[in-house]
Structure formats: C-alpha cells, structure tokens
Amino acid sequence: MKRIIALCLLACWVCSCSQPEVNAPEEAPEQMQGKPVVYQMFTRLFGNKVELNKPWGTKEENGVGKFADINAQALTAIKEMGVSHVWYTGVLHHALIADYTEYGLTNDDPDVVKGRAGSPYAVKDYYNVNPDLAVNPAKRMEEFEQLIARTHAHGLKVVIDIVPNHVARAYQSTNAPQGVEDFGASDDTSVEYARDNNFYYVVGEPFKVPLAENGYKPLGGEAHPLSDGEFDENPAKWTGNGSRLAQPKADDWYETVKINYGVRPDGSKDFPELPEDYRYKNAEAHYQFWQGKSVPSSWVKFRQIAEFWIEKGVDGFRYDMAEMVPVEFWSYLNAHIKHQRADFFLLAEIYNPAEYRNYIQLGKMDYLYDKVEMYDGLKDIIHGKKNTDVIETVQAGMADIERNMLHFLENHDEQRIASEPFAGSPEIAKPAMVVSTLISSSPTMLYFGQEVGEQGALDSGFGKPTRTTIFDYAGVPAHQRWMNGGKFDGGKLTPPEKALRAFYSELLLLSASHPAMLGQYQSLHSFNKSHSQAYPLNVFTFARWADTGEKLIVVSNFSNTEPADIQLYLPASLTGQWQLQAKDYPLTDLLGDSHAAAVLEAKQLFTTHLQLAPLESRVLALSL
The missing domain is CATH 2.60.40.1180 (Golgi alpha-mannosidase II)
Incomplete structure (x- = not known):
C-alpha cells in the first residue's frame, strides 16, 4: 500500500511542477519536473537467462540479452521503483567478435576488440544498433524502436550513450542517412592535423597492435582467422585516450581512435570561442551564437548523430568522457539539442572538479557524474579512510551546482558495492545510499543488479571480478534471481535480497515523490x-x-x-x-x-x- 501511495505522490508531484527556465547556472535544468531517478541497464546482460558463465564464452554458450527480453513486466517493475529514465547502455553498434556478414556487416579483428562481446565504447556505426541485441539482426533497428515505444508506454524516458571522444578503429556505417559521410572519409592523411580532419594521424607510420602484457591473448587464446597480431591501418591514427604512438600500449584505449574537434596538437583551438558572459546565458542564446559560424567537421557529424536519435524518440544522452572534448563543442551540440527539445536529458561523465562549472555553465550540460567528490567521499567513509565530515564539506563545495551533480554508488565502471574491495556486503552501503539519494535535488542513478546486491564476482574473460563485465557474454547471478526466467518478479531471490530491493524501492520512491527533495x-x-x-x-x-x-x-x-x-x-x-x-x-x-x-x-x-x-x-x- 505504501508503494502505491508513493507512486501516486510521484505522479501528482511531476504533473504539478512548473517547468523552470534556465538563464543562470544555479537554476535547475530546463527539463526538471521532479527529481529524476535513472536506472542504468547494461542491455546485453539484462535479459540474459543463461547461467553457464564460462570465461570467454560465446553468446551461444553464455547467452545474450535481447531488446525483446525487456518486456512489460520488467518495465513495470522498474517504474514501480520511482525510476523516471532508463539508460540503455551498449545499444549502439560497436565492434564485437561475431559473424554478421550475411547482414552486410564486416567482421571485427580480435586484435583491436576488448573481450568477445566488445566494448560498448568502441562504436562502429553511430546510425545502427548492436546486432547481438536483436532476435532478428536484419530488423535490429525496428526492435529497438519497439523497445523505445514500450518504455514510453510505461511512463519512462529513454537515454542512450553518445561517445564523442573516440570511435572504433574499424568505424563503418551501413545505415547513415543520405548525405552523411563516415568519419575520416575525406581526411587528408598526409598531415597530422587539419581542422576538418576527423582524426589525427601518425604520418608515415602504420598502426601496430600493442604488445601483450600479463599473458593476455585475444579471445583467451582461441584461434581466429583475424587474430594474428596485426591490424591494417596506415597511417596510424591517434588512440582514443590521446596516445600519439603508432603502437599504443596495452593499457591505452587501443581499440579506439580519437576524434579531432579542431584542437591542434599543441592544444590551441581552431574554432570560435565563447565569450565569458555566455556562462550566464541560456541554451537558446548559445544556439543563436553558433548560427552562421564555421565549425569543424566532427562537430557537424555529431550534431547529425544526435538529431538522428532524437528523431527515433530517444529522450536523453549520456556522454562518455565528455571532459576530453572541448567545452565549446558542447555548447554547440547541446544548444542545438535543446533548441529542438528543451526537455532533453543531458548527462556527462566528467572527473575533473575544476571543470565542473565550465561544462555546466558554458557547455550547457544538465548533469555531471558526482564521482570524484560525493562517491569517492562516501566510499572513503565505508573504508574507514575518512569520517562523515567529508559529506558536509563536499556538499558545501557544490552548493551552487548541487542540482547538476548526479549521485550514484554503482555504475558499469565502478566496483559492485557487495564486492570485497568496496564494502563486501550490500548492507554496509545503505547509509551511504540514503545520503547520496536524499541530500541533493540532483538525480540519483541505480545500476541494474545493485538493488539485489549483485557481487560482480565472476571472471568472465576480459572482464575481471568486482565489476560486472561490459566486454563479455555473461549472466548476472543476483539479477537473474530477480528476473526469474523473464517474470521479473523476484521469485528466486533470497530473503535478504528481497529485503534489499524493498529498501531501494522505498528510498527511490521517496526521492522521486517527496516535494522536499526539490x-x-x-x-x-x-x-x-x-x-x-x-x-x-x-x-x-x-x-x-x-x-x-x-x-x-x-x-x-x-x-x-x-x-x-x-x-x-x-x-x-x-x-x-x-x-x-x-x-x-x-x-x-x-x-x-x-x-x-x-x-x-x-x-x-x-x-x-x-x-x-x-x-x-x-x-x-x-x-x-
């Protein structure tokens, strides 16, 4: 009964709130009509029912979740927790090891793919979705569109990733709209840098696969026709994390190449800069600023990508490693998005507190990860490294931008709470979750499986224990117990897991529905x-x-x-x-x-x- 009442409160509160206008950085984001709750779902893993979990297993062995697995029961259960936005992680077509040549797709080289299922942050085609996620790969876009419609029918918003800093080494779109050219198609590869090149080049040197470290072998050493220690790329491109070596190191983002946004190799900018007073202007003023101005080719390409997905019905983007891209580009892109849809949800992964206000105020981001301040502080308390004074210090330091700092205790990059290096038990983080969720008017994010105490204990191949793999085909044990063969009713949960999920539901509903939270x-x-x-x-x-x-x-x-x-x-x-x-x-x-x-x-x-x-x-x- 209490949950029903809370859901009613949530509905009433969301409907009754006015939509504020953004003219100054301390104001709420334009779309904010209630305190958002984001449910991050790693789409490939969410609906997988197979429990084998063989290291380096194929999708036939270990299974793979599909868009169709995210059914009405799943979405209802997510909505009942007070969730407003579902971040479908890993939707875009990224490099992976599977043969889809019968659908007109090229095979990817294991020497530049992490894991077997591949990194969702090595995007191969920005205009299509991962064929692994479709029952019928030939109709994969239609199946994702159906998921968007189902999600909306349950009163939930759809968020997907945009990865602006880098793309897969073998980027090739098969679904780009007419007139849209692939990244790098018109680049002058005889020079390291040109403003309208999409990539940076190591002129005169071919790419070399990194030397293996710690006994690593692609696909765990399994034989593969393309796994020969070579990858054809001449001249070599700069690597996604900024390495300028023709042969990057094994711990570089070697599976990706860095996008050029008009930043010269010496760091100087080859594009118009924003006047400082635009820090206090709204998104529409930023949109007007960029009208008629010449901008680098990559800026236009990512604007076209954003417009494509907005047209598909997506309601928000989570921007990967946004701080590695100049803030002026974000002003340009986000202003164009907000001009088209003022309620669009924009979340950025940023780890440099010195840049927070620039990306909110000048870059027109709605929300940033509060990882380095709040998350790290709470984790230090759990580890006994700091006392609770750190919470007060962090929140005071964020007073002018607290609305914009999204809080979380888990995501796909971080250790599971229940893993030994973090807390060793999901119960130990309960006070941290209460504080994280209720202390601000900013959104709260929950990673799938967190609400039932998933430990992330599996060695899945490329993905190692403490974090749920994003590179491998795998099942997620505690989540699968809640999923209960597709019923999504918690039928196989243990009593402590059921109690934990009830705690999260009650807390998130309170966060989403109580007027004091805003x-x-x-x-x-x-x-x-x-x-x-x-x-x-x-x-x-x-x-x-x-x-x-x-x-x-x-x-x-x-x-x-x-x-x-x-x-x-x-x-x-x-x-x-x-x-x-x-x-x-x-x-x-x-x-x-x-x-x-x-x-x-x-x-x-x-x-x-x-x-x-x-x-x-x-x-x-x-x-x-």
Missing part, C-alpha cells in the same frame, strides 16, 4: 558536533524542506557494529526559517520497517532523542 538543504552535522554531547562521529544528519511546507530530518548511522544514541538539536536559524512554534512536534519515520515515531521537543533549542541500529537511517517528517 527544496532546500541544510547540514545539521557540524552544529551537532559542537552543541550535542550525544552525537556520534559516525553519524551524518541534515534537513530538507520545501516551500510548500514539507520538512524532513535525515539521520544515518554509518557504523556497521555500533548503535547510535543521538540527542539531535536543530539550530535556531533553521527552526526560525521553518517558523516553528514553542510546542512539541511529532516526527514520522518514512523509511525502514519499523517506521518508529519520535518527537521534536521545544526546549532552548528544538531537540529529539533517537536510537539507531548499526547501518540504520531515519527519514523523519515533521508534522505541523
């Missing part, structure tokens, strides 16, 4: 450290409230061994802003099985006494 924030941590003798150092507390009157106090105990006995005080500045009268107020717990009540007592400072079990969190709603 309201204001104030830390209670430092104040209580200095004013309360009963305030443990492994606790973090904060307040959230909305202008419509809803008020929350969030308390999390990060200790996995010690209960917390807390005398919590609210500063007079906060209670004055809340306009509390000199009386006691009931507090109702919105999270957890017990939903224990508490009382906010009117004393010299308003205070409440709380007892939390190890790893317990409370979300206390103040009743006026």
Whole structure:
C-alpha cells in the first residue's frame, strides 16, 4: 500500500511542477519536473537467462540479452521503483567478435576488440544498433524502436550513450542517412592535423597492435582467422585516450581512435570561442551564437548523430568522457539539442572538479557524474579512510551546482558495492545510499543488479571480478534471481535480497515523490558536533524542506557494529526559517520497517532523542 501511495505522490508531484527556465547556472535544468531517478541497464546482460558463465564464452554458450527480453513486466517493475529514465547502455553498434556478414556487416579483428562481446565504447556505426541485441539482426533497428515505444508506454524516458571522444578503429556505417559521410572519409592523411580532419594521424607510420602484457591473448587464446597480431591501418591514427604512438600500449584505449574537434596538437583551438558572459546565458542564446559560424567537421557529424536519435524518440544522452572534448563543442551540440527539445536529458561523465562549472555553465550540460567528490567521499567513509565530515564539506563545495551533480554508488565502471574491495556486503552501503539519494535535488542513478546486491564476482574473460563485465557474454547471478526466467518478479531471490530491493524501492520512491527533495538543504552535522554531547562521529544528519511546507530530518548511522544514541538539536536559524512554534512536534519515520515515531521537543533549542541500529537511517517528517 505504501508503494502505491508513493507512486501516486510521484505522479501528482511531476504533473504539478512548473517547468523552470534556465538563464543562470544555479537554476535547475530546463527539463526538471521532479527529481529524476535513472536506472542504468547494461542491455546485453539484462535479459540474459543463461547461467553457464564460462570465461570467454560465446553468446551461444553464455547467452545474450535481447531488446525483446525487456518486456512489460520488467518495465513495470522498474517504474514501480520511482525510476523516471532508463539508460540503455551498449545499444549502439560497436565492434564485437561475431559473424554478421550475411547482414552486410564486416567482421571485427580480435586484435583491436576488448573481450568477445566488445566494448560498448568502441562504436562502429553511430546510425545502427548492436546486432547481438536483436532476435532478428536484419530488423535490429525496428526492435529497438519497439523497445523505445514500450518504455514510453510505461511512463519512462529513454537515454542512450553518445561517445564523442573516440570511435572504433574499424568505424563503418551501413545505415547513415543520405548525405552523411563516415568519419575520416575525406581526411587528408598526409598531415597530422587539419581542422576538418576527423582524426589525427601518425604520418608515415602504420598502426601496430600493442604488445601483450600479463599473458593476455585475444579471445583467451582461441584461434581466429583475424587474430594474428596485426591490424591494417596506415597511417596510424591517434588512440582514443590521446596516445600519439603508432603502437599504443596495452593499457591505452587501443581499440579506439580519437576524434579531432579542431584542437591542434599543441592544444590551441581552431574554432570560435565563447565569450565569458555566455556562462550566464541560456541554451537558446548559445544556439543563436553558433548560427552562421564555421565549425569543424566532427562537430557537424555529431550534431547529425544526435538529431538522428532524437528523431527515433530517444529522450536523453549520456556522454562518455565528455571532459576530453572541448567545452565549446558542447555548447554547440547541446544548444542545438535543446533548441529542438528543451526537455532533453543531458548527462556527462566528467572527473575533473575544476571543470565542473565550465561544462555546466558554458557547455550547457544538465548533469555531471558526482564521482570524484560525493562517491569517492562516501566510499572513503565505508573504508574507514575518512569520517562523515567529508559529506558536509563536499556538499558545501557544490552548493551552487548541487542540482547538476548526479549521485550514484554503482555504475558499469565502478566496483559492485557487495564486492570485497568496496564494502563486501550490500548492507554496509545503505547509509551511504540514503545520503547520496536524499541530500541533493540532483538525480540519483541505480545500476541494474545493485538493488539485489549483485557481487560482480565472476571472471568472465576480459572482464575481471568486482565489476560486472561490459566486454563479455555473461549472466548476472543476483539479477537473474530477480528476473526469474523473464517474470521479473523476484521469485528466486533470497530473503535478504528481497529485503534489499524493498529498501531501494522505498528510498527511490521517496526521492522521486517527496516535494522536499526539490527544496532546500541544510547540514545539521557540524552544529551537532559542537552543541550535542550525544552525537556520534559516525553519524551524518541534515534537513530538507520545501516551500510548500514539507520538512524532513535525515539521520544515518554509518557504523556497521555500533548503535547510535543521538540527542539531535536543530539550530535556531533553521527552526526560525521553518517558523516553528514553542510546542512539541511529532516526527514520522518514512523509511525502514519499523517506521518508529519520535518527537521534536521545544526546549532552548528544538531537540529529539533517537536510537539507531548499526547501518540504520531515519527519514523523519515533521508534522505541523
């Protein structure tokens, strides 16, 4: 019943919110109508029912999920968790080891493919989808369009990857619209750099496959006609991570080539630069700025790619390694996207905090990964390297852009929470998830399998334990127990896994539906450290409230061994802003099985006494 009520609240809240306009960096993104919840689904793995999990196994041995496996039951279950956007990871046609020549596709060389199933970030054709994901590869685009329609029918938005910094070494589109030329087709390969070349070249030197390290062999050493230590590319192109060597190293992104955006080899820019005052102008002003200006060829190609997928009905892009591409290009691309669809969802993978504001304000990104600050800080608390002070410091430092910093504890690049190097148990990260989800008005992202405690323990071939492989054909054991042969009802989950998923559902629904989540924030941590003798150092507390009157106090105990006995005080500045009268107020717990009540007592400072079990969190709603 509680979940039904929360879903109703979510629907009402989303419908009732007005759509704000973006004119300054501290304002909310234009499409924000409720706090987004993003469900990252690794599409190839999500619907796979095969449990063999042979290292380096073929898709016939280990299985592969299809677009068709993501059925109504799956989408309903995802929606019921409060999810607003599904990021379908690995949709685009990327280099992989399988024979699809009967469909007019060329075979890929194992010497420049990572794993057997291939990296989704070595895109081979931006205008088509991975043939592995289709029941009928000849109709793979139609099958993805059907998935888009199913997703929309369940009230969910569709996000896919755009990988702007690099493409597969053997890029070749078979589905590009008329008049759209492949990357590099018109390049002058006699020079290292030209503004309208799509690639950089190592003039006069052919590409050489990296020397193997640590005993690595393509396909685990299995014989293959193209696996001969050679790849035909002359002259060699710069590698995706920026290596300028004709023979990159084994730990370079050797399976990809870097796109040239008009940045000369010395780092200088060969395109118009934005005036500084455009930092405070909206996307439409940026769109007008670029009208009539000459821009590099690669800029136009990626704009055409974006327009193609918008026409297909996609609702958002997640940009891979966006900081490796100049911010002016993002102004150009994102302004064109927002001119076409103001509600489009734009998420960027960026790891340099010094550049955050440039990519939000000048690049017109809606959201950035909050990995280096919030994620790393919470992980350090779990590892005992830092105390909860770091949360307050991080959030204060993000005060002007907190709306734009997407929070997560798992994604395809990071270790699974339940893996030994991270937490060793999904329970240990519960307080971190509560804080990560509720502390900001920014989106929360959940990686598939996280909600049932997937460990990422398999050695799948190229993909090694602690992370769920993105390079191999594999099953995801805990997720498969929830999937239950395609019923998506959790029928094979263990009791602890069911309880964990219920926790995530309750938390995410609260995040998505409660008005205070788009309201204001104030830390209670430092104040209580200095004013309360009963305030443990492994606790973090904060307040959230909305202008419509809803008020929350969030308390999390990060200790996995010690209960917390807390005398919590609210500063007079906060209670004055809340306009509390000199009386006691009931507090109702919105999270957890017990939903224990508490009382906010009117004393010299308003205070409440709380007892939390190890790893317990409370979300206390103040009743006026």
